[in-house]
Amino acid sequence: xxxxxxxxxxxxxxxxxxxxxxxxxxxxxxxxxxxxxxxxxxxxxxxxxxxxxxxxxxxxxxxxxxxxxxxxxxxxxxxxxxxxxxxxxxxxxxxxxxxxxxxxxxxxxxxxxxxxxxxxxxxxxxxxxxxxxxxxxxxxxxxxxxxxxxxxxxxxxxxxxxxxxxxxxxxxxxxxxxxxxxxxxxxxxxxxxxxxxxxxxxxxxxxxxxxxxxxxxxxxxxxxxxxxxxxxxxxxxxxxxxxxxxxxxxxxxxxxxxxxxxxxxxxxxxxxxxxxxxxxxxxxxxxxxxxxxxxxx
Amino acid sequence: xxxxxxxxxxxxxxxxxxxxxxxxxxxxxxxxxxxxxxxxxxxxxxxxxxxxxxxxxxxxxxxxxxxxxxxxxxxxxxxxxxxxxxxxxxxxxxxxxxxxxxxxxxxxxxxxxxxxxxxxxxxxxxxxxxxxxxxxxxxxxxxxxxxxxxxxxxxxxxxxxxxxxxxxxxxxxxxxxxxxxxxxxxxxxxxxxxxxxxxxxxxxxxxxxxxxxxxxxxxxxxxxxxxxxxxxx
Numbered sequence: 001x002x003x004x005x006x007x008x009x010x011x012x013x014x015x016x017x018x019x020x021x022x023x024x025x026x027x028x029x030x031x032x033x034x035x036x037x038x039x040x041x042x043x044x045x046x047x048x049x050x051x052x053x054x055x056x057x058x059x060x061x062x063x064x065x066x067x068x069x070x071x072x073x074x075x076x077x078x079x080x081x082x083x084x085x086x087x088x089x090x091x092x093x094x095x096x097x098x099x100x101x102x103x104x105x106x107x108x109x110x111x112x113x114x115x116x117x118x119x120x121x122x123x124x125x126x127x128x129x130x131x132x133x134x135x136x137x138x139x140x141x142x143x144x145x146x147x148x149x150x151x152x153x154x155x156x157x158x159x160x161x162x163x164x165x166x167x168x169x170x171x172x173x174x175x176x177x178x179x180x181x182x183x184x185x186x187x188x189x190x191x192x193x194x195x196x197x198x199x200x201x202x203x204x205x206x207x208x209x210x211x212x213x214x215x216x217x218x219x220x221x222x223x224x225x226x227x228x229x230x231x232x233x234x235x236x237x238x239x240x241x242x243x244x245x246x247x248x249x250x251x252x253x254x255x256x257x258x259x260x261x262x263x264x265x266x267x268x269x270x271x272x273x274x275x276x277x278x279x280x281x282x283x284x285x286x287x288x289x290x291x292x293x294x295x296x297x
Numbered sequence: 298x299x300x301x302x303x304x305x306x307x308x309x310x311x312x313x314x315x316x317x318x319x320x321x322x323x324x325x326x327x328x329x330x331x332x333x334x335x336x337x338x339x340x341x342x343x344x345x346x347x348x349x350x351x352x353x354x355x356x357x358x359x360x361x362x363x364x365x366x367x368x369x370x371x372x373x374x375x376x377x378x379x380x381x382x383x384x385x386x387x388x389x390x391x392x393x394x395x396x397x398x399x400x401x402x403x404x405x406x407x408x409x410x411x412x413x414x415x416x417x418x419x420x421x422x423x424x425x426x427x428x429x430x431x432x433x434x435x436x437x438x439x440x441x442x443x444x445x446x447x448x449x450x451x452x453x454x455x456x457x458x459x460x461x462x463x464x465x466x467x468x469x470x471x472x473x474x475x476x477x478x479x480x481x482x483x484x485x486x487x488x489x490x491x492x493x494x495x496x497x498x499x500x501x502x503x504x505x506x507x508x509x510x511x512x513x514x515x516x517x518x519x520x521x522x523x524x525x526x527x528x529x530x
Contacts, residue, residue, distance in 0.1 A: 026504065058331075059331070267503060
């Protein structure tokens, strides 16, 4: 009975809990999205672009003592093939499709390929791909154009995923002004790792994006700052590993949270976090939705 | 992630080598490592013992690996994945081609447990047969008839009474795994049969989603070893 206290509403989407699968994690196939949707509030598919894109050579994802570093390079089968794959999605949680492109019109053209999407997330923040991702997301004017074009192309909610490698509030404001329904904060931080025996960078792309527990305080601060300045909902992301992290993000101002790197530990993560959140609301007796922004006085 | 030195290399044939590392990995048969040949790619490889991998040259990285100079450092992540479950009774191994690699490790492990192992081993030709002398009981098939029965490992399987075995362990190309699964299902042996499944893998640690099966399970984390009743094929 306490499970209903976990329910949230995000931009008109009813979610059974505030947990979303972060883009780029286990999101390339409908089979895994369907499996993970059982206990998730929503799932975000891997970023897709118009054309097929190879991505970088392995190693593309490595684990280190406090999280992961990845430079997958936005590998994608392209819009047509990926839409075909996602049409097989059978989960009951909303499916959000993450898009990347190199200019506003291309972003807008992508939305019509994905009728199965409940919302769109704009990847304005991938730190390791040329001409897309952060290359777009570091320019407030370009972000404004992209969000405006995409919002014009679809009736569905549009989320802008922001980077911590630039001024997150400035970009967040540009997205809000252009009509974004929510912002996602934050994408990965730039980072790298060197093999000290081989004396070489480990990732084939030399550097990549750092995710996982180490980046959580940075993400919480970004959510905090955005909550002070923006009036649209904020989706928190960055290092969520325990139920306490979810509560912390929500108190900082996040309506929902995305979880990614933690799947390194188990693919039953949503289930275990959900059970913990149920225990939490049983203790507080409060709806989870009511703690959003609670730390701001 | 750490580095290991290539200590010794056994060249079994033109295309297959076993590479021994400077240190043993705390590992179980069926587990794999992500091996990074610096300057080339990082690839998943089944362990053929706690300190070796047995590799067939199929791509650029494996081609370089089969003749890698001793003393070279390679990057290693792992061991990862769910291993085979052991038995101390009668075990049947079904290997196709380089699928023998994890079964060599498993053979050592099960023999130490007191199990009795019988191997059915199919390859394209006799020069692709490796580590045969490590097994007590072996039946061989080759597609060109250069050794053993002319045919595939599935032909060898026909003569076996599968219910005699406590466990059946299978490793090889996916087409072969699928056919073996059909056969063991007919005998009601799918819960006692374990398959080492191969999929295109990137991260090896359950996050990238490249290797998921039809039911969303991850080959690198829930696998690579699956029981027959867990596969939706």
